[in-house]
Amino acid sequence: MNIPDFFNGPILVIFFFKAFACLFSFMYFVYSFVVYRQVKTMATTVQVKDSGIVKRENLIITITNLQILISILLLIFSILIVFS
Numbered sequence: 001m002n003i004p005d006f007f008n009g010p011i012l013v014i015f016f017f018k019a020f021a022c023l024f025s026f027m028y029f030v031y032s033f034v035v036y037r038q039v040k041t042m043a044t045t046v047q048v049k050d051s052g053i054v055k056r057e058n059l060i061i062t063i064t065n066l067q068i069l070i071s072i073l074l075l076i077f078s079i080l081i082v083f084s
Contacts, residue, residue, distance in 0.1 A: 018082045025078040029071040036064045 043057040 018078075021078040022075075022082055025071070025075040029068075029075050032064070032067045032071040036068055039064045
């Protein structure tokens with residue numbers, strides 16, 4: 001493959017899609033980590049009344065943990081797309 005074929009064919013579009021997928025997934029991971037740290041700080045600072053069986057702060061921390069898990073899976077998936 002020579003250079004003019006790279007810029008004229010669909011390979012360039014696929015390359016930008018893969019690069020954007022990796023960049024977006026990394027930025028989403030950083031965002032979810034920052035949100036996790038803020039929620040953790042908020043949970044230690046602000047006292048929230050219990051709402052039955054599950055404490056609200058534990059529920060919010062669980063949701064942010066799920067967000068971090070999803071962002072890690074998305075990052076792994078985008079890296080696998082780049083190397084396929």
